[in-house]
Amino acid sequence: MSDDSTEIAEYRARARAWLEDNLERRAPGAAVKVRGTDHKSVEYIATQRPIQRRLFDAGYAGISWPRDYGGQGLSPAHERAFNEEAHPFALPDFGIAAGTTFGVCARTMLAHASPAYLSHHIPRILRGEELWVQFFSEPGAGSDLAGVTTRATRDGERWILNGSKVWSSGAYYADYGMCLARTDWDVPKHRGLTWFAVATDAPGVTVQPIREINGDTEFCQEFFDDVELSDDDVIGEVNHGWTVAQTMLVFERGAGNTSIMPRPSGRRKLAPDLVALARSAGREKDPEVRQLIARAHVNDYARAQLAARVAGLMRASKGLDAGVAAYVKLANGTYDPIRARIGLQVGRADALLWDAGDVDAMTASLNFLNGRVMSIAGGTNEVQRNGIGERVLGLPREPSFDTDRPFSEVVRNARSWSGRTS
């Protein structure tokens, strides 16, 4: 804070005063909830929208976003100052859709959508009236993002959308999905994609929660049956959706990294959840248990140091190549499963069977079930390894068999592909 210019310092002081007068303070020491224990209802989300409206009316929404579309047009330093001051306060809680709305979709739209589109949607986003999720992955296409088969067919002045999307976190309470659809099947796959704004309550849209293995229903699947869209709903240019997707992927990388590590607070404690498990099983003097606890603790610390190093590397390269961000994702995808298994090894029977109400045991089993989420979601370990290998280490790219043939042909031949040309 002592690095603030006078202008930022004054801005910060005004923000602090407004926050004190207008927002409630967060409960101190509120722990981050384990995935699967923090379901947000539609009713709860509705209570948060007026708070966002209050932020907007006071000029604290979209601080660095363009004034033309309802933002404040101020610098990242202003935004940082406000975020620092706001940390102890109860900002609007939109759950997983906060990141997708403000961190990913809106920023992507600001980079690619038309002025008319932005004039319509951005102010509504800033006022809390539009929450956005991503309609990106499909039952038939996850790692192969450009291989989507949800289709938007031209019909006079309209587009008709048919298909399905999956793994849309929070879609059950969102207002819109940013939807990637195929608009040309006769060109190679990357060249026939277009993004559309799809209202979740539009006729023909069905949002269905997915029951996850941890019992929660945060993810959703969507079905589109002859959904009508207009040219106003196109984000960016028709058939140039892959360029927009590249932008979105960069923003996505900076967003959700939801590891199963407990978030550290204050002085570093020795893997508190694992120590609690060990003590309640009376095994804290068992040499093997001690090794496991310390190993998990060391890995937790190592990941934090790696993240700091990668942040430094990205700052130094001025974002020229965000390939190094893959290290952090791969680290989470590598060490989360290890940590999850250690939880079981330390807890032993206690992590497999427990009395109702035993939070430590339940947490260990939930962490086990959630242990591979970071290995798969947001780019699998394998995709991260390709990224590191090719973009950071400079190894030759994968041979590709589908990038220069019409997509319709690729889909037809995929099952019987053998790779042999002779």
Next chain:
Amino acid sequence: MDLDLTSDQELLQQTTARFIQSVCPLETVRALSDGDADAGPDYRRQAAELGWFAMLVPEDLGGGSVSGDGVLDAAIVAEERGRVLQPGLFVATNAVASGLVLDGTDEQRAKVLAALAAGEATATWAAAGPGGDWDVETGVGAEATAGGGYLLHGTKSFVQDAQTADWLLVTASGPSQFLVAAGTPGVSVRRLDGLDLTRRFSEVRFDHVELPASAMVGAFGGAHAAIERQLQVAAVLTVAESVGAMSHDFEIALDYAKARTAFGRPIGSFQAVKHLLADTSLLLETSKALSAAAARAVGSGGPEAAEVTSMAKAFVGDSALDLAQNCFQVFGGIGYTWEHDQHLYLRRLTVDAALYGEPAWHRERICRLHEL
């Protein structure tokens, strides 16, 4: 290394690399390894002139470092040493110096510490008990004698360059520490064969060695703080040397994956090889981050230095073993030949992982530090 080096520290890094390349490049290391791995007095003298043994010594005794953070600067030198598998004393000498700074008598500081900084004398640390026990109080017992002196008896292992060192800092049960001059009656040095071809380690026997009171460093039975400091310095500098060696081993394996072709393309284009290198790269980048964090923590000497040292040593130790094995796999058959450099790095990294505490030893230490 650390990303936030000052320009002086970057210059130190470059100067160190240039010195090593011109005076003891890998071909010379290899040639020395076929003999007795002694870099010779000229190398030691030039290294001393570059300040290699002065960084942890106070200025009034002829010490000093480029940035004022002696441990971080020493880690920078250590990384460059590890990169080219440099023989000779560095880690042990700096560990000894750090102990003398805390506990040395005026005479010891003037006579030994100043001489180490100037390169006029060499010192090594007799720390591990027999069989490589890193509870450094084991192996040698010390009793006070009627004449006001002390009697040492026992055995120490993993003592680097004990045959040529002018001074041995011996850690005995108590704990107590003693500066033992080379040639002291009752001290016998037995050089052992080892996995690492680039460094010489010995077992040192103390057969009822009589020492004057002036040989003791610190209080009788009260050397805990100095020992902890020495362990931190030695572990952190070993981590830094490992990171340097890991970096080079990875670099040559990556180059190989790009150059070697099979089935009509570079082997690095095959996913199995590409993914192995990516996972190994992750270990290396994480190790670099930990090395920097540990050097800074020990340099600042704050309360977290003990734990951060052990976390870094445990992780980097395991990572070094994995990296060396993975690089071996990338090289395939050529990595199994004597003439290829891969085994030199495999050998050194494997010994480094154990020196000053294996990963499991440090993990147990972490539990104790947290009073589990």
